[in-house]
Amino acid sequence: MTKKIRGRLAPSPTGFLHIGNLRTALFGYLTIKSMGGDYILRIEDTDDKRFVPGAIEKLVDVLEWSGIKFDESPLLSGPYAPYVQSERKEIYKKHIDELLQKDGAYHCFCSSERLDKMREEQQANKKPPRYDRQCRNLNPEEVSKKIASGEPFVIRQKMPLDGEVKCFDELRGEITVNAQELDDHVLIKSNGMPTYQFANIVDDHLMEITHVTRGEEWIPSFPKNVLLYTAFGWDVPKFIHLPVVLNKEGGGKLSKRQGDVSVEEFREKGYLSDALINFIVLLGWHPEGDDEILSMEELIKKFDHKKISSSPAVFDVEKLNYFNGYYIRRMDLDKLTEMAMPYLKENVDKTSDTRKKSPDFIKQAVKIEQERLKKLSDIKEYTEFLFLDKLEYPKEMLIWKKQEAGDCKYNLITIRNILEKIASEEWTKENIENKILQYLNDNALKAGDFLWPTRVALTGKQQSPGPFDVAFVLGREESLEKIQIAIDALNVL
RNA sequence: GGCCCGUUCGUCUAAUGGUUAGGACGCAAGGUUCUCAUCCUUGAAACAGGGGUUCGAUUCCCCUACGGGCUACCA
Numbered sequence: 001m002t003k004k005i006r007g008r009l010a011p012s013p014t015g016f017l018h019i020g021n022l023r024t025a026l027f028g029y030l031t032i033k034s035m036g037g038d039y040i041l042r043i044e045d046t047d048d049k050r051f052v053p054g055a056i057e058k059l060v061d062v063l064e065w066s067g068i069k070f071d072e073s074p075l076l077s078g079p080y081a082p083y084v085q086s087e088r089k090e091i092y093k094k095h096i097d098e099l100l101q102k103d104g105a106y107h108c109f110c111s112s113e114r115l116d117k118m119r120e121e122q123q124a125n126k127k128p129p130r131y132d133r134q135c136r137n138l139n140p141e142e143v144s145k146k147i148a149s150g151e152p153f154v155i156r157q158k159m160p161l162d163g164e165v166k167c168f169d170e171l172r173g174e175i176t177v178n179a180q181e182l183d184d185h186v187l188i189k190s191n192g193m194p195t196y197q198f199a200n201i202v203d204d205h206l207m208e209i210t211h212v213t214r215g216e217e218w219i220p221s222f223p224k225n226v227l228l229y230t231a232f233g234w235d236v237p238k239f240i241h242l243p244v245v246l247n248k249e250g251g252g253k254l255s256k257r258q259g260d261v262s263v264e265e266f267r268e269k270g271y272l273s274d275a276l277i278n279f280i281v282l283l284g285w286h287p288e289g290d291d292e293i294l295s296m297e298e299l300i301k302k303f304d305h306k307k308i309s310s311s312p313a314v315f316d317v318e319k320l321n322y323f324n325g326y327y328i329r330r331m332d333l334d335k336l337t338e339m340a341m342p343y344l345k346e347n348v349d350k351t352s353d354t355r356k357k358s359p360d361f362i363k364q365a366v367k368i369e370q371e372r373l374k375k376l377s378d379i380k381e382y383t384e385f386l387f388l389d390k391l392e393y394p395k396e397m398l399i400w401k402k403q404e405a406g407d408c409k410y411n412l413i414t415i416r417n418i419l420e421k422i423a424s425e426e427w428t429k430e431n432i433e434n435k436i437l438q439y440l441n442d443n444a445l446k447a448g449d450f451l452w453p454t455r456v457a458l459t460g461k462q463q464s465p466g467p468f469d470v471a472f473v474l475g476r477e478e479s480l481e482k483i484q485i486a487i488d489a490l491n492v493l
Numbered sequence: 494g495g496c497c498c499g500u501u502c503g504u505c506u507a508a509u510g511g512u513u514a515g516g517a518c519g520c521a522a523g524g525u526u527c528u529c530a531u532c533c534u535u536g537a538a539a540c541a542g543g544g545g546u547u548c549g550a551u552u553c554c555c556c557u558a559c560g561g562g563c564u565a566c567c568a
Contacts (some may be wrong), residue, residue, distance in 0.1 A: 012568050128496075129565095218568095246561080285506090307503095310498075314504060314505075446529060449527085450527080452527040462528065464529070466526085
């Protein structure tokens with residue numbers, strides 16, 4: 001029987017999920033799900049400074065919105081509970097005792113002052129800062145005595161003194177380091193809590209994780225982690241070190257300084273989770289073939305973790321915008337209207353016209369802007385003119401190119417006369433369009449001379465949906481009224 | 494400083510020991526009833542540099558440059 005595939009996301013509970021974390025989560029999820037395994041959430045809160053109340057719920061909420069669901073988590077629980085490291089202290093205690101017994105670790109009583117000074121000197125002498133292993137060879141009696149007297153201590157991992165350490169990354173292949181490069185890093189802090197370097201490895205083993213996905217910032221400690229598995233006599237899971245996501249400007253890890261990086265912010269601005277996921281998965285991975293539009297379902301089918309790129313990717317919001325617009329254009333209108341509603345509310349509240357507060361009107365408003373939206377929040381600005389009782393625009397805007405003001409006015413009158421002949425029951429986009437175009441066609445008139453002024457009269461904007469769409473949505477009465485206002489304005493000019 | 498990881502159009506990337514080095518976003522031009530957007534067509538745009546190995550390297554190896562990471566009782 002083959003072992004069940006299991007992976008995990010192991011964030012610290014800061015309550016803040018940024019794009020880089022989401023990608024790590026996604027690649028982990030897809031790696032595991034593409035092989036039919038279980039994906040679990042484990043909270044790594046061994047550093048109490050990082051804890052933010054409510055963070056776990058928030059994290060799970062955003063992740064679920066993104067389409068990443070866990071099979072086990074602190075909220076769901078499961079056979080390997082608890083899933084929060086601060087609740088697993090006994091487990092770490094038991095295992096560090098075991099490791100001590102196996103001579104894989106030792107107590108260290110060095111004060112932080114001494115360590116600081118030591119590092120300073122090492123750096124001054126151009127030597128790599130590393131623990132000088134002063135406590136590594138204390139005799140057991142001495143250690144017991146110091147512990148008994150209440151002297152504070154940490155527990156360090158005992159690294160080999162020489163030779164090479166080889167470890168294997170699924171993306172990069174074999175990584176070899178000289179054992180002398182390895183620091184005896186701390187496994188248990190003086191407050192009794194484990195460090196990441198200990199808790200993470202113990203838990204991954206205990207929770208039977210088969211594929212470890214984590215950021216490439218962990219590569220330097222990778223050999224030490226492998227050594228820890230070996231010291232316990234445990235099998236080493238497969239390791240996949242994911243490349244980082246970089247800022248567009250100036251390089252460096254994606255950071256808050258350079259615009260939005262929080263998944264929550266993207267969500268609030270009206271980025272669709274499908275688009276975000278589709279965009280992010282392409283940052284370091286590519287399906288076979290040229291089709292880049294993929295749903296989560298398809299991703300799970302097609303994903304191959306061995307094909308993840310080992311070089312870092314730059315986050316470029318332009319392409320995200322394209323994907324988001326693409327997904328919005330393909331959305332069902334009812335669904336889109338529902339999702340756009342929060343962003344439209346302000347416009348709807350502003351109008352005194354009860355007709356414009358109706359679901360049907362709102363739906364039509366969304367419909368004529370659908371293909372223009374890059375993100376849902378655009379809808380507010382784009383549809384504002386539809387809800388305004390009175391349009392404000394300079395009269396000159398009505399005039400198309402080199403048109404004479406008088407001609408412009410005359411043309412608007414012509415349009416008004418055409419529209420007046422359309423009865424309320426026949427007020428459809430197609431009718432409006434056909435009647436106007438037919439007239440222009442029959443009289444060999446240039447469309448721009450008529451359509452531009454009409455559109456401006458109806459929208460008050462340089463850029464907007466076409467006049468037929470707008471006239472239809474606004475309705476017969478209001479359209480005629482707005483055109484008349486424009487005609488009157490041109491009188492004064 | 495030391496150690497580690499990386500380097501194909503501006504960006505995300507594909508492919509390959511022999512190709513006109515492919516696609517996507519963006520950009521430019523043209524077309525589709527006025528603008529914007531959509532949609533369609535076309536175009537410009539890349540193998541970091543230097544050595545090897547080889548009949549032949551973008552592809553394999555080495556060096557350099559550049560970018561990034563780590564160097565905590567943070568993860």
